[in-house]
Structures are given as C-alpha cells and as structure tokens.
Amino acid sequence: MAMRIVVSAAELLGAPRMVEIVSAHIDGCLHHGDGGVEFAERLVAGGGRVAVPTTLNVGALDLLHPDKIRANEHKRDMARRQMDAYVAMGASPTFTCAPYQVGHEPGVGEQVAWGESNAIAFVNSVLGARTERYGDFLDACCALTARAPLYGLHRTENRRATVVVDARAVPAGLASRDVFYPVLGTWLGLAVGQEIAAIEGLPPGVTRDQMKAMGAAAASTGAVALFHVVGVTPEAPTLEAATGGIEADRRIVLTAADLEGALRRLSTAADSDRVDAVAVGSPHFSIAEFEELRRVLGDRRVGIPFYVCTARETFRELEQKGHATPLIEAGVDIVVDTCVVVTPILPARGGVLMTNSGKFAHYGPSNTGYEVLYGSLEDCVDSAIAGRAVRNEAVWTW
Numbered sequence: 001m002a003m004r005i006v007v008s009a010a011e012l013l014g015a016p017r018m019v020e021i022v023s024a025h026i027d028g029c030l031h032h033g034d035g036g037v038e039f040a041e042r043l044v045a046g047g048g049r050v051a052v053p054t055t056l057n058v059g060a061l062d063l064l065h066p067d068k069i070r071a072n073e074h075k076r077d078m079a080r081r082q083m084d085a086y087v088a089m090g091a092s093p094t095f096t097c098a099p100y101q102v103g104h105e106p107g108v109g110e111q112v113a114w115g116e117s118n119a120i121a122f123v124n125s126v127l128g129a130r131t132e133r134y135g136d137f138l139d140a141c142c143a144l145t146a147r148a149p150l151y152g153l154h155r156t157e158n159r160r161a162t163v164v165v166d167a168r169a170v171p172a173g174l175a176s177r178d179v180f181y182p183v184l185g186t187w188l189g190l191a192v193g194q195e196i197a198a199i200e201g202l203p204p205g206v207t208r209d210q211m212k213a214m215g216a217a218a219a220s221t222g223a224v225a226l227f228h229v230v231g232v233t234p235e236a237p238t239l240e241a242a243t244g245g246i247e248a249d250r251r252i253v254l255t256a257a258d259l260e261g262a263l264r265r266l267s268t269a270a271d272s273d274r275v276d277a278v279a280v281g282s283p284h285f286s287i288a289e290f291e292e293l294r295r296v297l298g299d300r301r302v303g304i305p306f307y308v309c310t311a312r313e314t315f316r317e318l319e320q321k322g323h324a325t326p327l328i329e330a331g332v333d334i335v336v337d338t339c340v341v342v343t344p345i346l347p348a349r350g351g352v353l354m355t356n357s358g359k360f361a362h363y364g365p366s367n368t369g370y371e372v373l374y375g376s377l378e379d380c381v382d383s384a385i386a387g388r389a390v391r392n393e394a395v396w397t398w
Contacts, residue, residue, distance in 0.1 A: 002141040010149035019150040024054040024143035027115030028136035029086045031060040031079040040085035051146035054091040055099035057116045059083040060343045070344040095337035096311035098283040108234045113142035118283045121215030124226040128234030160244035161198035164251045168201030179376035182358030185214035187262035189222025198228040198242035217358025256398035266361040266374035269352045273389040276351030279340045281309030282359045302331040302384035309339040341367045
C-alpha cells in the first residue's frame, strides 16, 4: 500500500525513478481529523514498519503534561491514537518539529524524506542532506518503503541558487542578533517564494538557532525549502559554488526598507502596548536557547502566561541540568510534544500574543485567535514581567 502511494506520487511528479533514502521525519502524527488516524492505523494493521531511522513531528497533545491541552475526550483520544500508531510502526517518539536538535542529523548529500516545513529547510540548508517537501502522509509511506521520488531537490541540478541576495549592507551589530533572523526569513519567503537564494554578507559565525529561525520564517511566508548562506552552508563555500557557476536569474540588494516591511508584517498588534501572553519555541527551543532565556530572565518572575515549546528530550536534558525547576518557579510554562499554535493551550479569552518566532507570528492570528506582537527574546521577557509591551526599537536603526 505504501509503495503504491509512493510510486503514484512519483508518476504524478514526473520522476524518472525512485531514490533510496536513509532517514525520514514524519509530519503526519498531528491530528487534523479522524481520517489521519484511520490512515495510520491501517498501516499498523497491515504490519507496516519504518525501514529507515524515522522521527516524529509534533502531535496535538503534550503527553508528559496532558492537562495543558484544552480538548474534548474524542479529540484527545484520536490525537493519542494517531501519535501511538506511528510509534507502533517503529518511529522514534520524538514529537518535535526540530529533530535535528535531538540527534537526527543525516549527512551532507544523503537522501532523506522529511516533512514539516522548518525541518525541510534546515535539513537541506544547514545539514546539506537532500529532501523535497514531503507532507502528510506521503512522508510515512517513504519511511515504510525507504524510497522517494527522484525529483526536485533530490537532484543536484535543482539545488543551485537562482537568486542572489546581497546582505552586505546590513549593520554587523544587527546581523549578530537573534531577532534579525526571523525578520530576514520573513522577507526572504515573500521575496523568493519557492526559488533558491544564495545570501552573501551574513557573518560567518551565524548560529544554528539563527539559521533555524530564518528557515522557519522563510518556509512560512514563502515555500522556501533550501537556501544557501555563502561561507556557512555546506553547498555554498563560495557564491560560485552556490550558483553552480551559472549566472543567477536575478540579484537583490537587501535594504533597510525591505526589513522594515517584513518587521511590520510580523506584528498585527503593533499599535497597542497590550500583551496577554508570550509564546516562544517555534521551532522548538534548543538547550542553547534555554540557556539564553535563563540569562535574560535572571532572578525575575514573569507575571503573564509565558509558554516555551520544546522537545521532550530537550526538556529532560534541562531537568538533568537542574535548570527546569527554576524556570517553572519563575512562571515559565514548558510545553513538550506539541506547540501552542497547533493545539489549544493558550487561554481561550484571546488577546495579544508576543513572540520572538517568525513562524508563530505568521500563523498565530489564524490558528489561535490572538493578535501578535513580534520582538526579541529580551523584549518577550521584559514584556512578560512588565505586563505590557516593551520593545527595543533601536536595534533596527540602519
């Protein structure tokens, strides 16, 4: 059954043949409707087992803290069944949108089949493995068959940059800040759509978390599955390598006005100083981001709901370090296995949600009913303590 689906997809896409994959990340364990449960359980009933190392994306429940979710009994039952079905197929119960943070890191040039838009962007752009955009439930079928259609970004000739983004005019102080990268990603998705960009002029010390944030935002506002940062990403040691030695179709010089437009787009509540809740961790928070949160928070305590979404393995590592309890005692609500944008966790009253995530800012209004306000992690913490919007606008001076 799984192979018939993969072959049909390959024929539909015009792929000349299949390619063997070495890993998969399944997005299909998030409950959107009972049909997804029935499909997964049909695979289990037929003896389906993943044929390659496979991780699971977020589900609709926090299985370690089930009382955090506001859902009726049927929704909870079906969401749990869908998550359990993929574990029964042999997938690792990671339940994270950032599997690359919990040890699932295929190598440069390896062929994989990953779902979840930020994970697709990261595995292509940062790790240098090769995947196309696999959605529910084709990703599961690829995992069971260890095969994927040989098309798109699986092929070398389709991975070269066709757009060059010149970011050399961005002030070094701004380019070093985490708050810059979701805004850059938001602009990138809007500017290039599903084209492949090579970005030159970013600092060589750009971090994995910054790349993660940029890719997540770009995949949300556009359909970016691969970007190259010259001098940083595996396939772009030089601009020539990124473009395959072929002249790009177009060149864009990034300006302050470009960033200002993207920054404005991330806040639907920019004219208000109201903040009713804060949510960070989309993609899921890393240990490094938790350490930064601890530094920024210090010995202060937040006064409004403050949610941090992360992987259960990251949470356990945080507990082992003895860092989880102080954060919880300071009012931080740590959510695992899921996130506040895909399942009802936020208070039902609505209001304004502040975030440092470009992805949360993009999907928040439609998925949660909250208006959004974008800021840095420092802004989020300061606002949660003050009970009103506190933002450092000076960092955007150009």
